Amino acid sequence: MYAAPPSVTAEVYTEVPEGLRLRGRSSEWLYGRGGASPDSFLEGPCFDRIGNLWLTDIVFGRIFRVTPAGEWSVIAEYDGEPNGLAFHREGWATITDAKRGLLRLNPETGEVSPLLPRARREGFRGVNDCTFAKNGDLFFTDQGQTGLQDPAGRVYRLRAGASQADALISNVPSPNGLVLTGDAHTLYVAATRDNAIWRVPITEDGGIIRVGRFIAMSGGLAGPDGMAMDVEGNIAVAHAGMGSVWIFSRLGEPLLRIRSPRGLATTNVCFGGPENCDLFITESDSGSVLRTRWTHPGAVLFSHC
Numbered sequence: 001m002y003a004a005p006p007s008v009t010a011e012v013y014t015e016v017p018e019g020l021r022l023r024g025r026s027s028e029w030l031y032g033r034g035g036a037s038p039d040s041f042l043e044g045p046c047f048d049r050i051g052n053l054w055l056t057d058i059v060f061g062r063i064f065r066v067t068p069a070g071e072w073s074v075i076a077e078y079d080g081e082p083n084g085l086a087f088h089r090e091g092w093a094t095i096t097d098a099k100r101g102l103l104r105l106n107p108e109t110g111e112v113s114p115l116l117p118r119a120r121r122e123g124f125r126g127v128n129d130c131t132f133a134k135n136g137d138l139f140f141t142d143q144g145q146t147g148l149q150d151p152a153g154r155v156y157r158l159r160a161g162a163s164q165a166d167a168l169i170s171n172v173p174s175p176n177g178l179v180l181t182g183d184a185h186t187l188y189v190a191a192t193r194d195n196a197i198w199r200v201p202i203t204e205d206g207g208i209i210r211v212g213r214f215i216a217m218s219g220g221l222a223g224p225d226g227m228a229m230d231v232e233g234n235i236a237v238a239h240a241g242m243g244s245v246w247i248f249s250r251l252g253e254p255l256l257r258i259r260s261p262r263g264l265a266t267t268n269v270c271f272g273g274p275e276n277c278d279l280f281i282t283e284s285d286s287g288s289v290l291r292t293r294w295t296h297p298g299a300v301l302f303s304h305c
Contacts, residue, residue, distance in 0.1 A: 005246075005254040008292060009261055013280060014053075014070050016040045016287035022060050028099075029059045029081050042282040043226070044085035044129075045289065046093070047272040048107065053280065053289070056082040056095065063095070063105060063112075066289075076110040084129035084177075084226075089136065096140050098126035102158070116158060119165050125153065129177045129226060129268075133184045136160030139168075141175035147193035148173045155189055155200070168208050169200065177226035177268065179235060188214065188235060190224035197224055197237065197248075215252045226268030228279070230294070236279055238266045245269055245281055247294065256294075262286040 021039035030037055042064075044056035053066040054075075063076040063085070080103070084096035087107075094115060095103040101124050102116035118124060125144025132138055138158040146153035151173040156165040169175070174193035180186070187200040191213075199214035217224055221241025228236045233250030243264035247256040260266050263285035270280050273291070281290040 002254050005256050007257040007259060009259045010245075010279075010281055010290035010292040012261060013289045013291035014066055014072075015289065016042070016064075017072050020064075020072060020074065021287065025060065027059045038285070038287075040287045041284045042287060042289065043083050043268050043284065044095075045226075045268055045270040045280050045282050046085050046087060047270065048087055049091075051272070053272065054085055054087075054093070054107075055282065055289070056085050058083055058098070063110070065107075075107065076105060076112050078112050080112070083127070084140070086130045086132050086138075088132060089134075094130055094132075094138060094140075096127040096130045098128065098144075101127060102130075102138075102140065116165060119154075119156065119167070128175065131178055131180055133180055134182070135184070137184075138165075139178055139180060139187060140165075141172075141178055141189065143175050143192070146172070146174050151194075153191075155187070157206075169198075169211060172198065174223070176224065177238070179227045179229040181229070181233065182231065188227065188229075190227055190237065192223035192225060192240070195220070195223040197227075197235070197252075215248055217246075221264065225266070226270075226282075228269045228271050230271070236269045236271075236294070238269045238281060240265060240267050242266065243283075245279070258292050260290060262288050262290070266290075 023039045041059040051068045055064040061080040065075045080100045081098040082095045087093045093105040104115040124142045128141045128143040130140035142154040153172040153175040154167045155169040158165040176192045177190040189198045195217045196213045197215040225238045225240040237246045243260040245258040262283045265285040267284045268282045
C-alpha cells in the first residue's frame with residue numbers, strides 16, 4: 001500500500017447544452033437499470049487534429065463535436081450504443097458500439113458504417129473501448145456483462161488491413177479502457193469488476209506472455225474505466241463510481257488524485273489543450289466534461305484517446 005497522493009479538484013470545462021439534453025426519452029440501454037433516466041451519458045473523449053473535442057452519448061446513440069470555442073453539435077445520431085472513439089491517422093474514427101460492434105465514422109459527413117460487426121462467426125458481448133497503435137493496429141475490449149461471476153471478457157486486436165480480429169485475452173472480468181505504450185510492447189487494460197489494471201506484455205511476433213495485475217485498486221461503485229498515458233508512461237485512470245481520476249507512475253505508484261466537482265461517474269479521460277498538458281474527464285451523470293492541468297516535471301503529454 002502507498003500513502004495517499006496529493007489531491008486537486010478539476011474544473012468544469014463544458015457540459016451538454018440544455019437544448020441537447022433528451023429528457024424523458026426511452027432507450028434500450030436503460031432496460032434493467034435503476035434510478036432516474038439520464039438525458040445523456042458521455043464517454044469516449046478524443047481530440048481531432050484541429051482541436052475539436054469528440055464525445056459519444058451511449059444512451060441515445062449520438063456523436064458530439066465540441067469546438068475550441070465551446071460550441072456543441074451533433075455530428076451523428078443513429079440506432080446504437082456508442083462508447084469508445086479513436087481517430088485513425090488517416091482522419092476517420094472508430095466507434096466501439098455495444099449494440100453494433102466496431103463502426104467507422106466519417107467526421108466530415110457524420111456517416112456511420114460497419115467496420116467489424118462480429119468476431120469471425122461469433123457475436124461480440126458488447127464492445128467498449130479502443131485505441132490505435134502507431135502502425136494502424138486497433139486494440140479494443142469486449143466487455144458485455146462480464147464480471148467476477150463470469151470472467152469471460154475479451155481483448156481483441158484488429159491488425160491494419162485485416163478483415164477479422166484476434167482475441168488476445170479471453171478471461172477478463174469486465175475489460176474496459178485500455179492504453180498502449182509508444183513502443184507497442186505493453187498494453188494496459190482496465191478490468192473494471194476486478195478493480196484493477198492488468199498489464200499485457202506483447203512479444204515481437206505479436207503474441208502475449210505473462211499477463212498480470214499491475215495496479216490493484218479499491219472502492220468506488222464500479223471500478224477503473226477509461227485511461228490515458230503520457231510519454232513517461234504515467235497512466236491516468238478514471239475511477240467510475242469514485243468521482244476521481246488517479247494518475248499512476250510507470251511503476252504503478254500513485255502520483256495524484258483528481259476529484260470531480262460534480263458527480264461520481266468519472267468514466268473516461270484524454271489529454272488535450274496546449275501541448276496536450278490538460279487532462280479532460282467525462283463525468284457522465286451530469287453530462288459534464290471536466291479539466292485539470294497535469295504538470296508532472298518533465299512530462300510532455302500525448303493523447304491515447
